[in-house]
Amino acid sequence: MLIDLECNEYIEKLASGTPTPGGGSASALVGALASALVNMVANLTVGKEEFQEDEEEIREALKSAKKLHLSLQEYVDGDAEAFNKVMDSFRLPKDTEKEKKLRSETIQNAMVGAADLPLQVAGCCLDVLKLAEVVVEKGNPNALSDGGVAALLAFAALRGALYNVDINLGSIKDEELVAKLREKGEEVLDEAASLHDRVTKTVEDRLA
Amino acid sequence: MLIDLECNEYIEKLASGTPTPGGGSASALVGALASALVNMVANLTVGKEEFQEDEEEIREALKSAKKLHLSLQEYVDGDAEAFNKVMDSFRLPKDTEKEKKLRSETIQNAMVGAADLPLQVAGCCLDVLKLAEVVVEKGNPNALSDGGVAALLAFAALRGALYNVDINLGSIKDEELVAKLREKGEEVLDEAASLHDRVTKTVEDRLA
Numbered sequence: 001m002l003i004d005l006e007c008n009e010y011i012e013k014l015a016s017g018t019p020t021p022g023g024g025s026a027s028a029l030v031g032a033l034a035s036a037l038v039n040m041v042a043n044l045t046v047g048k049e050e051f052q053e054d055e056e057e058i059r060e061a062l063k064s065a066k067k068l069h070l071s072l073q074e075y076v077d078g079d080a081e082a083f084n085k086v087m088d089s090f091r092l093p094k095d096t097e098k099e100k101k102l103r104s105e106t107i108q109n110a111m112v113g114a115a116d117l118p119l120q121v122a123g124c125c126l127d128v129l130k131l132a133e134v135v136v137e138k139g140n141p142n143a144l145s146d147g148g149v150a151a152l153l154a155f156a157a158l159r160g161a162l163y164n165v166d167i168n169l170g171s172i173k174d175e176e177l178v179a180k181l182r183e184k185g186e187e188v189l190d191e192a193a194s195l196h197d198r199v200t201k202t203v204e205d206r207l208a
Numbered sequence: 209m210l211i212d213l214e215c216n217e218y219i220e221k222l223a224s225g226t227p228t229p230g231g232g233s234a235s236a237l238v239g240a241l242a243s244a245l246v247n248m249v250a251n252l253t254v255g256k257e258e259f260q261e262d263e264e265e266i267r268e269a270l271k272s273a274k275k276l277h278l279s280l281q282e283y284v285d286g287d288a289e290a291f292n293k294v295m296d297s298f299r300l301p302k303d304t305e306k307e308k309k310l311r312s313e314t315i316q317n318a319m320v321g322a323a324d325l326p327l328q329v330a331g332c333c334l335d336v337l338k339l340a341e342v343v344v345e346k347g348n349p350n351a352l353s354d355g356g357v358a359a360l361l362a363f364a365a366l367r368g369a370l371y372n373v374d375i376n377l378g379s380i381k382d383e384e385l386v387a388k389l390r391e392k393g394e395e396v397l398d399e400a401a402s403l404h405d406r407v408t409k410t411v412e413d414r415l416a
Contacts (some may be wrong), residue, residue: 002215003214003215003216004214004215004216005214005215006211006212006213006214006215007210007211007212007213007214007215007218007237007281007284008211008212008281010215011240011241011244011277011281012244014241014244014245014247014248015243015244015245015247015248015251015273015274015277016248016251017248017251017252019252022245022248022351022353022354022357023245023353023354023356023357023358024353024357026241026244026245026357026361027357027361029215029241030238030241030361030364032219033219033222033234033237033238035223036219036220036222036223036234037222037223037230037231037234039222039223040222040223040224040225040230043223043224043225044225044227065223066223069219069223073215073216073219076215143230144375145230145231145232145371145372145374145375146230146231148231148368148371149230149231149232149234149235149368149371149372150231152364152367152368152371153234153235153238153364153365153368155364156238156360156361156363156364157361159360159408160353160356160357160360160361163353163356163357163360163411163412163415164353164357166353166415166416167352167353167415200367203371204371207371207374207375208374
């Protein structure tokens with residue numbers, strides 16, 4: 001599993017000239033790092049008397065962030081697997097009409113999988129951004145920059161995941177599905193962009 | 209070493225309630241991932257006939273990206289060590305005037321180190337962004353989204369590193385030095401912001 005590699009090994013593998021892991025897997029990993037940072041700020045907040053007023057909300061954020069970084073860690077491998085399925089489908093035989101038809105269908109299914117998975121990654125990153133706002137607003141101010149970094153990383157990972165949606169949409173023939181996935185991606189991006197701008201502005205105003 | 213941890217272990221450690229690793233270390237790691245992605249696109253480009261015209265420039269980018277992700281990997285631990293030095297300096301005795309003076313000087317030196325290190329991380333990330341532009345413009349277009357993700361991650365890591373500069377500047381008493389470090393940070397940020405916007409616009413126009 002990619003997620004079980006040492007950080008330096010993962011980086012070496014990413015740098016190599018093999019198509020996986022690539023930007024999709026790296027985006028999921030960065031999303032997981034962002035979620036872990038939210039988790040860290042929440043951990044530095046709960047149980048401290050001065051933040052008792054928001055204790056329950058921070059505890060909820062802690063629980064959700066934990067779930068999110070576990071999901072995003074799975075997508076680090078999931079993205080590479082979805083891409084490998086696409087590569088495999090292109091290697092299917094295409095000598096007979098029947099083989100051609102089966103190959104074409106398998107390619108299409110694999111492409112839909114390869115577009116849908118990073119869309120799920122983007123959705124998780126949006127949720128991380130929402131939690132980043134909670135810990136920036138109500139978490140331990142000593143960890144303000146960590147909450148800010150979480151927001152920066154979650155948004156970059158989200159956009160990176162959407163690049164991986166877009167690059168696969170071009171090969172999907174079902175136009176209705178393409179339109180649906182594209183619309184979903186745009187919705188996620190719009191919501192995330194406002195959140196990111198708001199959270200980073202708060203952090204930067206306080207750091208200045 | 210943090211960089212030798214498995215990715216999932218690093219994420220767990222980041223998520224925990226200990227102050228290191230935090231957003232500074234994570235920013236260096238994300239910068240290293242961005243640089244590795246540049247490296248990947250360059251690897252998928254060199255030696256291919258259709259990109260021969262730009263072969264030399266891509267080879268240079270490959271070499272520089274390799275150096276950068278090695279430096280950034282070192283900063284993953286370096287940032288945590290710089291922060292730990294700050295924590296240690298606060299634990300020095302302060303019973304006599306001599307001890308007070310020594311403690312205060314040690315704290316100041318540690319703070320300067322903790323501000324300077326992420327500034328170096330930000331500088332490396334700016335260099336990664338420059339290389340991301342090269343591989344997006346002249347690299348294998350099949351890896352366009354990977355070059356795009358490299359630019360997104362490098363810029364987020366750069367801003368994250370600068371948050372860690374800013375949070376330490378507040379505790380440095382040498383106003384001239386603070387002004388110098390702040391100015392340097394702003395320069396890096398300005399140049400990076402234009403680069404990031406240009407590269408991501410190119411990628412997004414081509415993906416649309």
